[in-house]
Amino acid sequence: MFIIVKNLKKSYSAGENKSEILKEVSLELEKGQIGVILGPSGSGKSTLMNIIGGVDHADSGSIHVDGLEITALDDDKLTDYRRDSVGFIFQFYNLIPNLTVTENIEVVSNISKAPLNIDAVLKAVGLEVKRRSFPRELSGGEQQRVAIARAIVKNPKLLLCDEPTGALDYETSRDVLSLLQKVNREFGTSILMITHNTAIGDMANVVYKLRSGEIVEAIRHDETVASERIEW
Ligand SMILES: Nc1ncnc2c1ncn2[C@@H]1O[C@H](COP(=O)(O)OP(=O)(O)OP(=O)(O)O)[C@@H](O)[C@H]1O
Numbered sequence: 001m002f003i004i005v006k007n008l009k010k011s012y013s014a015g016e017n018k019s020e021i022l023k024e025v026s027l028e029l030e031k032g033q034i035g036v037i038l039g040p041s042g043s044g045k046s047t048l049m050n051i052i053g054g055v056d057h058a059d060s061g062s063i064h065v066d067g068l069e070i071t072a073l074d075d076d077k078l079t080d081y082r083r084d085s086v087g088f089i090f091q092f093y094n095l096i097p098n099l100t101v102t103e104n105i106e107v108v109s110n111i112s113k114a115p116l117n118i119d120a121v122l123k124a125v126g127l128e129v130k131r132r133s134f135p136r137e138l139s140g141g142e143q144q145r146v147a148i149a150r151a152i153v154k155n156p157k158l159l160l161c162d163e164p165t166g167a168l169d170y171e172t173s174r175d176v177l178s179l180l181q182k183v184n185r186e187f188g189t190s191i192l193m194i195t196h197n198t199a200i201g202d203m204a205n206v207v208y209k210l211r212s213g214e215i216v217e218a219i220r221h222d223e224t225v226a227s228e229r230i231e232w
Pocket residue numbers: 012013021039040041042043044045046047048196
């Protein structure tokens with residue numbers, strides 16, 4: 001099993017109040033598969049992703065990613081894990097405004113151990129002709145493609161996507177989902193995606209429904225649906 005999350009707990013305290021954001025969350029994802037975490041706003045999706053991505057810490061429980069127990073790593077090792085193994089994609093693209101498309105991708109490839117060829121990545125995301133453009137000259141969908149290129153250029157084992165289509169219109173969302181499916185197939189990258197869009201679950205091998213910090217349902221699909229056939 002590629003990802004094993006076991007009995008993960010996380011609380012935040014505000015003054016005397018302590019709220020349990022994740023209550024014994026457990027889930028699994030096989031290597032090369034797509035997992036979707038579905039849940040309403042505030043259910044704990046981003047908190048869970050941040051802990052799996054090594055940017056936040058759990059109170060208890062464990063996470064193994066490709067055999068590495070990330071919940072047992074010290075800060076330096078956790079930084080290595082984040083830098084070498086995980087690509088992040090967010091709702092808002094977080095590109096550096098005064099750098100071109102290529103330069104935004106180079107920022108990551110320059111510090112990566114075994115980066116992919118930038119031309120190959122630009123080709124994979126369909127942005128060869130925009131390589132010299134600045135983010136402000138691109139549509140939202142194109143900016144998200146740059147963000148995807150930047151996330152995959154380090155050749156991560158795991159791609160974590162937090163509402164990757166949240167800021168995009170219907171058609172562009174479908175294009176971005178189709179690109180993520182292509183990355184999964186062509187590069188073999190395992191993908192964990194959070195969304196509140198139930199339809200997106202159809203393209204996943206496994207869907208976990210999160211409600212108030214608890215997994216209330218796990219749905220496994222023997223066959224996944226091509227993103228082009230998903231409608232909402
Ligand atoms: N650093 C923090 N300090 C205190 N509370 C926090 C912190 N981060 C998140 N929370 C709280 O944890 C709960 C879950 O937040 P989280 O962002 O994980 O939910 P979510 O399911 O991703 O929501 P959304 O879909 O709206 O992004 C929320 O009630 C939020 O206010």
